[in-house]
Amino acid sequence: MSEPPSRILVVDDEFGMREGCRRILSAEGYEVATAADGLAGLELFTEGGPFDAALVDLRMPRMGGLELIEKLHELDPDTVILVVTAYATIDTAVEATKRGAYNYIPKPFTPDELLIPVRNGLERRTLTIEARRWHEERERRLLEVAFERSKCSTVINCMTDGVLVVNRERQVVLRNNAAAHVLPDCAGLPLPSPLEGLQCAPVRDVLAEALGASSGPMIVSREVGIGKSTYMVNASPVFEPGGEVLGGVAVLRDITALKKLEVAKSMFVSMVAHEIKSPMAAIEGYLNVILSGIAGEDAERDRHMLERALLRARMLRSLVSELLNLTAIETGAFVIKRVPLDIGSVAAMAIEACQEKAGAKDITLTCRDDESGERPVLADRDAMLSVITNLIDNAIKYTLAGGHVGVVVERNGMYAKVIVKDDGIGMTPEERDHAFDEFYRAKNEQTADVPGTGLGLTLVKRLVDIHQGTITVDSAPDKGSTFAVRIPTV
Amino acid sequence: MTGDVPLILVVDDDHDFLVMTRRVLESAGYAVACATSPCEALDTMAQAKPDLVITDLMMRALDSGFSFARKIKSDARFADVPVLLITAVASRLGYDFTPDKVDDLAEMHVDGFFEKPVLPNELLAQVEALIGLPVQEGKP
Numbered sequence: 001m002s003e004p005p006s007r008i009l010v011v012d013d014e015f016g017m018r019e020g021c022r023r024i025l026s027a028e029g030y031e032v033a034t035a036a037d038g039l040a041g042l043e044l045f046t047e048g049g050p051f052d053a054a055l056v057d058l059r060m061p062r063m064g065g066l067e068l069i070e071k072l073h074e075l076d077p078d079t080v081i082l083v084v085t086a087y088a089t090i091d092t093a094v095e096a097t098k099r100g101a102y103n104y105i106p107k108p109f110t111p112d113e114l115l116i117p118v119r120n121g122l123e124r125r126t127l128t129i130e131a132r133r134w135h136e137e138r139e140r141r142l143l144e145v146a147f148e149r150s151k152c153s154t155v156i157n158c159m160t161d162g163v164l165v166v167n168r169e170r171q172v173v174l175r176n177n178a179a180a181h182v183l184p185d186c187a188g189l190p191l192p193s194p195l196e197g198l199q200c201a202p203v204r205d206v207l208a209e210a211l212g213a214s215s216g217p218m219i220v221s222r223e224v225g226i227g228k229s230t231y232m233v234n235a236s237p238v239f240e241p242g243g244e245v246l247g248g249v250a251v252l253r254d255i256t257a258l259k260k261l262e263v264a265k266s267m268f269v270s271m272v273a274h275e276i277k278s279p280m281a282a283i284e285g286y287l288n289v290i291l292s293g294i295a296g297e298d299a300e301r302d303r304h305m306l307e308r309a310l311l312r313a314r315m316l317r318s319l320v321s322e323l324l325n326l327t328a329i330e331t332g333a334f335v336i337k338r339v340p341l342d343i344g345s346v347a348a349m350a351i352e353a354c355q356e357k358a359g360a361k362d363i364t365l366t367c368r369d370d371e372s373g374e375r376p377v378l379a380d381r382d383a384m385l386s387v388i389t390n391l392i393d394n395a396i397k398y399t400l401a402g403g404h405v406g407v408v409v410e411r412n413g414m415y416a417k418v419i420v421k422d423d424g425i426g427m428t429p430e431e432r433d434h435a436f437d438e439f440y441r442a443k444n445e446q447t448a449d450v451p452g453t454g455l456g457l458t459l460v461k462r463l464v465d466i467h468q469g470t471i472t473v474d475s476a477p478d479k480g481s482t483f484a485v486r487i488p489t490v
Numbered sequence: 491m492t493g494d495v496p497l498i499l500v501v502d503d504d505h506d507f508l509v510m511t512r513r514v515l516e517s518a519g520y521a522v523a524c525a526t527s528p529c530e531a532l533d534t535m536a537q538a539k540p541d542l543v544i545t546d547l548m549m550r551a552l553d554s555g556f557s558f559a560r561k562i563k564s565d566a567r568f569a570d571v572p573v574l575l576i577t578a579v580a581s582r583l584g585y586d587f588t589p590d591k592v593d594d595l596a597e598m599h600v601d602g603f604f605e606k607p608v609l610p611n612e613l614l615a616q617v618e619a620l621i622g623l624p625v626q627e628g629k630p
Contacts, residue, residue: 274548277606278504278606281507281606281607282504282506282507282510282606282607284607285506285507285510285606285607285608286506286510288510288607288608288609288610289510289513289514289610292609292610292611294514294517294518294610294611294614301513304509305509305510305513308506308509309506312506
């Protein structure tokens, strides 16, 4: 036996009695300590403990047995206390038991008469302790289970996806808050309740289908419209370790936003397709007319048509590169290097680049720099050049011959402001509101001949946006337009 | 003798389409007027009634060609004017505008439908079928 021997305290004022007990008990393998009176017994118990059992005489000097029993019991309720007395009466026995004694041994006794109650007592003690340990263990387990359960149910309830669980009897046994929210009729269902009680047929169907799984894991998925939202419902069977279907779990995910994105994406693709197809049709149309020879020999008119076709082809090419730039910005692949930059010098470069175009249309292009590099902006040079050039280019396009396009650079609080103002054909309020929309182009008699991709201003706005800047436009038909870009300074 | 030359009104917000269509039609001897929007076209029609209208489908709005055609057909003055619809995009956003049957054309209030680009010969053949050839000046 690897267990240490049980320790027994013998308290008796009679030397012969103490020694007699010690011998009998030691011979049985117990470890025995003795004390000659109640007080000494108490001291020994406190200092030399713990003891598994105590044999206590009732009549002792200094502290009587009953008092000692009470104290020992208080100190260690697990210690088995046996009263050893020559005055065994019912009354004292009852009294001793009340104070915590387990049994009593009347004097005189044979070794067996001593050993049997001691063994029984110790056994009882072991059982008591074990039972208590089991009990504690069980309590702990229960607590753990309860905690795990509540944790699990908290997690399930906090999920943004709806969760429905059915057992193999086709009864709904669990629904989380999100599911109750998505399927209002299921919120009031008592659990468990038949799956057929669910009003949403598609959800019912996917769960039923999952329950019908014959073997192996599977996922039944269906898009379901509920109210104004679209949900992806995924149901899977739950298997027993033996392989039998135990039930099914359905997860309802709101994919409304995804669906909207999908629609927006296909609309964009469709718009791009249209924007590409129109110039292609124009180019092909011109070539058809020329090649058919139907229009007769008119070199000058043919040349004009070829020039138009070439222009459309060029616009098509810039459309494609602008699309690529836009995509690059949107996917974050567009690398900008923000450095302290004199925006006035960038504006001057842009004006230089546009001077020829302006001259060809007899448009005066002027620049005024009130900022003169006093406070640099934090921006990408190429991006800023592209923004200002685009705006000037646009202004020239929509200004009639003999008009004026002016660029002004000035301070505006923590921003540098670049203003591009023209006295051209201007925009109606509706046109102005859509000026930055993809592929939006003002279409009227005056703009019919103006080439453009409809992406220039969209690109400008995106570039300004990624610099945490702002762009505004003020315009009136026949009065002209004013674009103002604000870029944060260093 | 301009009164004898059939007048064709071409409506499109694509400048180049107006240029090339005018070229084709004029080469065949028709008189051509152009408009860049249904609105402008209706103004022009009020001044001189055309013998044929050729219109783009998608101008400002997705279906502006359709509503323009409907307007023409429901106007007592122009109900007899044939309308030819020409578009670069016959289907868009899930809509499919391509007519399958002759009945579809009537539903769309048009007398003919083409996808851009139209071959000059095909366009002229369709125009001739609808309004006949122009009487050549200087010929009997």
